[in-house]
Amino acid sequence: MASTLSRLGNWFNERAPGFMPMYRKHMTEYYAPKNFNLWYYFGSLALLVLVNQIVTGIFLTMNYKTSAAEAFNSVEYIMRDVEWGWLIRYMHSTGASLFFVVVFLHMFRGIMYGSFKKPRELVWILGMLIFLVLMAEAFMGYVLPWGNMSFWGAKVIISLFGTIPFIGDTLVQWIMGDYLPADSTLNRFFALHVIALPLVLLLLVVLHLAALHEVGSNNPDGVDVKHGPKGNRWSPDKPKDAIPFHPYYTVKDSFGVGFFLMIAAFIIFFAPTFGGWFLEHDNFTPANNLVTPSHIKPSWYFTPFYAILRMIPSFFGTAIWGVIGMFGAILLLALLPWLDQGAVRSVRYRGMGYRIALGVLVVSFLALGLVGAGVTAELIPAWFPGADVTTVENAFGRLMVLGYFGFFVFVWIYTRFGFEKTKPVPERVTMHD
Template identity: 45%
Template sequence: MSFPWAEHYTPKHPVMKWVDERLPLPRLVYNAVGSGYPVPRNLNYFWNFGVLAGLALTIQLVTGIILAMHYASNAGVAFDSVEHIMRDVNSGWLLRYAHANGASFFFIVVYLHIFRGLYYGSYKAPREMVWLLGVVIFLLMMATAFMGYVLPWGQMSFWGAQVITGLFAAIPVVGEPVQTWLLGGFAPGNATLNRFFSLHYLLPFVIAGVIILHIWSLHIPGSSNPTGVEVKGPQDTVPFHPYYTAKDGFGAGVFLILFALLLFFAPNALGHPDNYIPANPMSTPAHIVPEWYFWPFYAILRAFTMDLTIPFTGLVLIPAKLLGVLAMFASILLLFFLPWIDTSPVRSGNYRPLFKKFWWLLLVDVVVLGYCGGAPAAEPYVMISQIASAYYFAHFLIILPIIASIERPLPLPGSITEAVLAKSKFKGEREALPGMGSDTQPTGVA
C-alpha cells in the first residue's frame, strides 16, 4: 500500500547512494521494516507472532544445515548417526535439541498467529491473499515436520512413516501405487530416508520463499489491526521502526527465554520416548502417535470408525479409513475458503459479541481434539473425537454463515485514532501515549 505520508528513503552516504541506484535493496529494506513503512498505531502483542515465526524458521534453518553435515540418511546407520551427533559432535546435543524443540515452538507461534487471524478477521478483504499464502506456509510446515520426524529412525519414526503414508493407500485405484512411490518400496527403508531427507532439507527454503510472498502481499493493503478499521491518515499510523521493532524485540526476548528454558531443562518433554529405540519393523509400538502439533488432525482422522454404506443394502460407498483421510485434509482445506465463508462486513471479534463466543468454543474444541489425538484409540476418546470433529466442521460450514447473517455488531469507531483516544481517555492515560504530540500527530511521521 502506498502511504503518501510515509518517509521516503534518500541515502546520503555516497556508497549507499551508489548501491541504491543500481540495486535498490537498501530502499526495499527501509520501506519494508523501517521508518518508510507506517503501521496502525494500535497493534497489540498478538501481532508479534509473525516475526516470531520468522525467528523460529531461522533457528530451524541454521541448526538444520549444521545437522545435515553429520547425518547419514541410511536405514542401517541413521539412528547411530543421530546418537553420534548427540554424543561426539561438539555441541551436537544442543543443535539436535534446538532443532527438535524449535519445530514445536515454530508450530506454537504459527497456531497463535492463525487464531489471532481468526479472531481479528485478518482473512477478510483486502487481505485474502495474505491469508491464503499463510495457509500454504502451514501446509508446507506440516509436510516438512512429518518428514523430519522420520529421519531419527527410531520406533515412532518408522511406524509414523508407515501409518501416515498408509493413508494414501485408502485412495481407490491409485492409493497403493502412490504409497509405494512415496516410500520407494513396500515398506519404509533406505529409499524412504533418502527421499524424506532430501525434501526435508529443501522445503524450509521453499517456506522462506513463500514467506517473502506472504510479507509482500501484506505490504500491499497494509497490516490489519485490532479494530478492523482501515487506516485513514497519518494520525492512524506510526513508523514500523522504532516503535514495532522495539515491541517485536521484546517479544523475541520472551520467546528466546521460554525456548532456552525448554531446551536446557526439559529438552525431551515434547518428544516421544519410543523414538530413542532403534526402528524395528518386527515390533509395533503399543500406541503410535505423531508429534503433538498433528494431534488435532490425527483425532479427526481416527474419528471415523464406520463405513459409509447404502441403507438397507450393506454396500460400502466410502470406507471408514478413506472418510477419515478426506476429513483430515478437508479440515485444513476449509481454511482456504474462510474469506468467503465468513461474509460479515465487520472484521474484528472485538465488535462481534456472538462471533467472539463461538471463537472461544472453536479454541476449546481444537484443544479437545489435540488431547484426543494424543490419547489411545479407545473409548471415551474416540467418541469425544467424533463430537469435536463434528463441531469443528459445523463451526466453519454452518455456524459462521449463520452468525454473519443474524449478528448485530457493536458500533465501529470512526478511525483507529478515535478508538485509541477513547481507550486512553477511559484509562486517564492520554498524555502517556507513545508517539503522541499535542496535535495528536504521531512523532517521527513525515
C-alpha cells in the same frame, strides 16, 4: 566511524540502487497501526524460529547419514560426540515445536481479528500454504532420526494414501520407494526436508510478507487506518493512527524476541523432551519393523488432525472419509474468507454468536489434540471407573469433531443470512489499555 559508514552506504547504493527503496518500502516507510497488542508478536517470532530451523538444520546435516542402517546412530553421534551437537539438535527439535506454537497463535489472531477478510484474502491463502508446507516439512523431518516412532509414524501416515481408490497402493509404494519405509524413503525425505521444501517455504514467506505490505496490516479493531490532509505528526500525507514499522515495531518486537528466547532456552536446557511431547520416548530406540510401539501417534502438532482421522468412522468398507475429514479440516481454514461473510472484522465488535462459536472452535481443537495424543484414553478410567474406554473416547472425540466443523457451518449461516448483530465499529483505531 559515521563518515566511514556513510561512504560505505553511498558506495553500496551506487551499485545496487534498488535496495534502499525496497528497504524503505518494507521497513521505515511501511506504516503499521499503532494499536498492535500482544497477539502481534507471533508473526515476527515465526520468522525468528524459521531462521533458527534453517541454521541449525545446516549444521545437523553435516553429520547426518541418510541410511536406514546409519541414520539413528548418526543422530546419537551428533548428541554424544559432536562438540555442542546436543545443543544444536535440541535447538532444532524444540524449534520445530515452538514453530507450531507461534504459527497456531498467529493463525488464531488472524481469525479473532478478521485478518482474513477483504482485502487480505491473498495474505491468508499464502499463510495457509505456508502452514501446509510447514506440516509436510515437519513430518519429513520427524522421520529422519529413524527412531521406532519415526518408522511407524511414517508407515501409518504414508499408508493413508492407500485409501485413495484405484491408485492408493501404487501411490504408497511410489512415495516410500519400497514396500516399507527404508533407505529410499529416507533419501527422498531428506532431499525434500533439506532442499525442496525450505526453498518453497522461504518463497511463500516472502510472498506472504509482500502481499501483506501491499494492503497493510490489520489491527485489533479491524478498521483501516485513515488517510487525509491531517495525516500524522511525521508527515501530512502519511496515514493517521499508524507509525513506521522501523524503528518502532522492530524495537517492540525485540522485547518479545527476548522473552521468547528465555522460554526456549529453559526448555532446551532443562526439559528438551518436554515430558515426551517434543521428543517421544519411543523415538530413542532404533527403528524396528518387528516391534510396534504400544501407542502409535504423531507429534503433538498433528494430533488434532490425527484425531479427526480416527474419529470419523469408515463407511462402505473404506477409511477414506477420515482422510477427507482430516484434509478438509485444513481446507475449511483456507476457505474462511468466503465462509465468513460478516461485515465486521474484529471479535471486539462482532455478535455474541460468533464469540461463542470461536470459543467452541478453540476448545474443540485443543480437545482433539488430547484425543489424538492418547491423553483422554489415559484419563477416562480415572474419571469414569468401569466405563468402556473406546466407547467414551469415541463419543467425546466425535463431539469435538462436530464442534470443530460446526464452527465453519455456523459462521456461514450466521453471517450469510444476516443473523449477526454487531456492535458499532469505531471510525479510527482505538488505544485500549
